[in-house]
Amino acid sequence: MTLARRRFDALIIGAGGAGLNAALQLANANLRVAVVSKVFPTRSHTVAAQGGVNAALANVFEDNWHWHMFDTVKGSDYLGDQDAIEFMCREAIPTVYELEHNGVPFSRLDNGKIYQRAFGGQSQNFGGAQAARTCAAADRTGHAILHTLYQQNIRARTHFFDEYFGVELIRDEDGAILGALTLEIETGEPLLIEAKTTLLATGGGGQVFRTTSNAHINTGDGMAMALRAGVPLMDMEFFQFHPTGIAGRGMLITEGVRGEGGYLINKDGERFMERYAPTAKDLASRDVVSRAIVTEVKEGRGCGPNADHVLLKVDHLGEDIIAKRLPGIRESSKIFAGVDPAVEPIPVFPTAHYMMGGIPTDRLGQVVIPAADGSEQIVPGLYAAGECACVSVHGANRLGGNSLLDILVFGRAAGQQIINNLKDNPEHRPMSEAAIDQAVARLTRWEQSGEGISVRELRDEFRKVMEDHAGVFRTDEIMAEGVEKVKALREKLKDVRLGDQSKVFNTARIEALELENLIDIGMAIVLSALERKESRGAHSRPDYTERDDVNWLKHSVYFKEGDRLDYKPVQTKPLTVETFPPKPRVY
Amino acid sequence: MKFFVYRYNPDVDTAPHMQEYDVEVTRGMMLRDALMEIKRQDEAFAFRHSCGEGVCGSDAVNVNGANLLGCTTPVSELKEPVNVRPLPGRPVIRDLVVDMSQFYQQYRAVKPYLIHKDALPEQEILQSPEDRDKLDGLYECIMCGCCSTACPSFWWNPDKFHGPQALLQAWRFLADSRDQATEERLDALEGPYKLFRCHTIMNCVESCPKSLNPTKAIGKIKELMLRHSI
Numbered sequence: 133m134t135l136a137r138r139r140f141d142a143l144i145i146g147a148g149g150a151g152l153n154a155a156l157q158l159a160n161a162n163l164r165v166a167v168v169s170k171v172f173p174t175r176s177h178t179v180a181a182q183g184g185v186n187a188a189l190a191n192v193f194e195d196n197w198h199w200h201m202f203d204t205v206k207g208s209d210y211l212g213d214q215d216a217i218e219f220m221c222r223e224a225i226p227t228v229y230e231l232e233h234n235g236v237p238f239s240r241l242d243n244g245k246i247y248q249r250a251f252g253g254q255s256q257n258f259g260g261a262q263a264a265r266t267c268a269a270a271d272r273t274g275h276a277i278l279h280t281l282y283q284q285n286i287r288a289r290t291h292f293f294d295e296y297f298g299v300e301l302i303r304d305e306d307g308a309i310l311g312a313l314t315l316e317i318e319t320g321e322p323l324l325i326e327a328k329t330t331l332l333a334t335g336g337g338g339q340v341f342r343t344t345s346n347a348h349i350n351t352g353d354g355m356a357m358a359l360r361a362g363v364p365l366m367d368m369e370f371f372q373f374h375p376t377g378i379a380g381r382g383m384l385i386t387e388g389v390r391g392e393g394g395y396l397i398n399k400d401g402e403r404f405m406e407r408y409a410p411t412a413k414d415l416a417s418r419d420v421v422s423r424a425i426v427t428e429v430k431e432g433r434g435c436g437p438n439a440d441h442v443l444l445k446v447d448h449l450g451e452d453i454i455a456k457r458l459p460g461i462r463e464s465s466k467i468f469a470g471v472d473p474a475v476e477p478i479p480v481f482p483t484a485h486y487m488m489g490g491i492p493t494d495r496l497g498q499v500v501i502p503a504a505d506g507s508e509q510i511v512p513g514l515y516a517a518g519e520c521a522c523v524s525v526h527g528a529n530r531l532g533g534n535s536l537l538d539i540l541v542f543g544r545a546a547g548q549q550i551i552n553n554l555k556d557n558p559e560h561r562p563m564s565e566a567a568i569d570q571a572v573a574r575l576t577r578w579e580q581s582g583e584g585i586s587v588r589e590l591r592d593e594f595r596k597v598m599e600d601h602a603g604v605f606r607t608d609e610i611m612a613e614g615v616e617k618v619k620a621l622r623e624k625l626k627d628v629r630l631g632d633q634s635k636v637f638n639t640a641r642i643e644a645l646e647l648e649n650l651i652d653i654g655m656a657i658v659l660s661a662l663e664r665k666e667s668r669g670a671h672s673r674p675d676y677t678e679r680d681d682v683n684w685l686k687h688s689v690y691f692k693e694g695d696r697l698d699y700k701p702v703q704t705k706p707l708t709v710e711t712f713p714p715k716p717r718v719y
Numbered sequence: 720m721k722f723f724v725y726r727y728n729p730d731v732d733t734a735p736h737m738q739e740y741d742v743e744v745t746r747g748m749m750l751r752d753a754l755m756e757i758k759r760q761d762e763a764f765a766f767r768h769s770c771g772e773g774v775c776g777s778d779a780v781n782v783n784g785a786n787l788l789g790c791t792t793p794v795s796e797l798k799e800p801v802n803v804r805p806l807p808g809r810p811v812i813r814d815l816v817v818d819m820s821q822f823y824q825q826y827r828a829v830k831p832y833l834i835h836k837d838a839l840p841e842q843e844i845l846q847s848p849e850d851r852d853k854l855d856g857l858y859e860c861i862m863c864g865c866c867s868t869a870c871p872s873f874w875w876n877p878d879k880f881h882g883p884q885a886l887l888q889a890w891r892f893l894a895d896s897r898d899q900a901t902e903e904r905l906d907a908l909e910g911p912y913k914l915f916r917c918h919t920i921m922n923c924v925e926s927c928p929k930s931l932n933p934t935k936a937i938g939k940i941k942e943l944m945l946r947h948s949i
Contacts (some may be wrong), residue, residue, distance in 0.1 A: 174862055175775040232843040235833030237858045244845030275774060283832035347770040382837055383772045464772060467791050551840040588759050634730035637813040640762045
């Protein structure tokens with residue numbers, strides 16, 4: 133089979149905030165950069181981020197990056213690497229200014245500076261009064277940022293491959309990554325892209341769960357590609373359930389609603405967060421609020437005819453604030469919940485939202501394979517940034533406003549490191565036919581026709597299993613059963629057949645490839661979760677209710693080969709400041 | 720509920736046809752949910768969709784003659800039988816999937832990015848809340864294409880007329896107090912086609928799922944041009 137080929141200095145897979153911010157650095161440095169995206173870039177899921185991006189600009193209250201760092205370390209339940217967190221919180225400030233210079237239409241304060249709102253888990257002075265650190269463009273910050281980055285990439289003449297699907301990484305015998313096999317969705321033709329460096333920026337995989345705030349496209353493609361290339365995934369048991377999804381549907385209602393003064397009530401009209409987090413109340417960390425909501429419902433204090441959700445009260449903020457600061461959620465509430473939040477409270481329940489774990493990288497975006505002794509081996513030619521990566525800055529629980537920050541800071545850092553790296557590695561390495569054939573096999577597998585299970589059927593079954601066995605509260609029994617079920621589904625995958633063998637814009641073929649990816653990362657989640665015998669951040673176990681810093685202050689590392697788990701120590705030493713030692717986490 | 724859906728797969732079909740589907744309506748069902756249900760019944764049916772909440776702009780389609788977003792349209796609001804077709808005026812790739820390249824080219828043609836020529840400050844470029852308010856109703860565009868593909872002027876001259884979406888974005892940058900390229904932006908819009916093929920038919924306003932008003936933006940551009948020429 134003769135494959136069409138293209139050659140670039142850098143290949144970026146994924147056109148969300150991380151991919152586009154990296155691409156912008158590279159294109160501005162006059163390098164040949166190809167951005168491959170399975171959807172038109174502005175359809176990437178960054179577009180759905182609402183609340184904002186954290187940076188200690190101190191536009192509203194006194195603030196500094198060190199306080200931001202403390203909040204992030206505490207929010208991570210001390211599992212985040214403190215060197216990476218320091219780097220991110222310092223870089224936050226110039227990163228946000230750069231975005232503004234690029235044209236992001238941030239909301240403004242009366243003095244003309246960027247508007248900043250309060251968000252969960254934020255404090256001044258290391259755990260003191262509530263901070264206001266989240267820079268916002270109304271409640272459409274992700275949209276504003278993604279469109280701006282795409283626009284600047286148009287200016288910089290980045291080369292886009294829109295609606296191309298990343299199929300498989302190509303590597304040589306030394307484990308170096310040489311580019312990727314892609315599939316042009318419109319024609320159904322494969323295209324081999326050779327690149328001196330490859331950046332995975334494919335986002336998260338919330339589609340592993342049935343009820344999720346994540347888009348249809350969030351299928352963990354990059355993470356699964358990394359797994360199949362021998363790269364492990366780190367901390368996959370830590371999956372964030374956002375407290376306020378629209379009940380029964382999963383669409384997100386931003387934490388910014390609570391930041392602006394909204395609060396949660398149960399069926400008795402009680403503001404129940406006062407019992408769970410006396411100081412921060414509704415602005416406690418997301419894991420804390422999600423557990424509180426699930427507990428309220430379990431103990432019979434839920435609202436509605438089935439007592440299966442709680443209510444988010446907003447109307448007391450008044451028409452003006454709602455129209456000005458929360459126009460998007462008002463629209464969503466009307467459409468999907470049938471309520472106008474200016475009049476009635478919004479029915480909410482936790483929804484699968486964000487993967488703290490992912491492809492292990494250093495703080496320059498270079499993919500590393502961690503060893504138990506704390507050393508790291510760089511995978512030559514491979515980078516990762518954004519939700520698909522795990523630096524790790526979020527540890528066991530991410531703070532609201534830190535995900536846009538993560539993708540922007542580390543997308544930019546990866547772009548800059550790639551520029552440096554290309555100076556030392558100016559040549560393409562040769563690709564062997566065997567390596568290419570192996571990647572192509574992933575496509576030809578789906579050319580088998582005949583009777584079999586449908587992609588839909590297995591996908592529906594899998595997402596239900598994940599929801600039932602890897603949700604907010606996890607016991608040994610539930611998870612062990614989950615592991616067996618996911619293993620069985622992985623076997624069943626072999627019997628799935630594609631009925632539609634046509635070439636042009638075959639979305640069934642794409643969904644088949646996505647299903648393989650989902651199951652690969654689903655396995656990483658359930659296995660990592662089963663083994664972690666403690667409660668930390670988003671990983672909450674009724675059978676091991678306490679955090680166990682003696683045995684479990686370490687990152688989980690999952691390898692696909694042999695479904696093997698390994699562990700590596702947390703980096704507790706920051707770059708320039710003192711370590712924040714683990715403390716009980718109270719809000 | 721009965722749906723008639725436009726089907727055309729160039730690999731197997733010689734001509735397009737409308738295919739009938741029955742979908743059981745559930746509470747709160749959106750058109751996108753119904754289309755996903757149709758795909759459950761028929762794997763070979765192709766349409767674009769992603770976020771499911773009206774912000775990614777993937778699933779614009781033509782339903783009973785009007786352009787709209789599948790994910791924010793409750794099926795309960797649709798008249799039976801529901802006729803679902805691809806966006807009008809664009810070449811069909813397959814089923815509801817159309818080729819939007821000309822639409823994207825027109826967007827690129829208006830230089831849809833901030834041009835700030837002065838040296839940059841160490842912090843943010845200041846902007847008053849009043850100046851920022853001028854961007855409301857402009858920056859929220861999700862590029863779904865409902866407006867431009869509903870515009871007769873864009874149907875006739877998709878290669879020469881920028882269309883409502885691109886012109887809304889042209890005004891988004893002209894209206895931004897931080898942008899310093901007013902003259903060149905206005906100069907680039909001169910001529911009989913790019914801007915002036917708008918005949919204020921206002922299909923764009925009618926069809927925008929985000930309630931934006933491209934016709935008004937086009938009027939503002941013309942007004943500014945006039946002021947600059949005297």
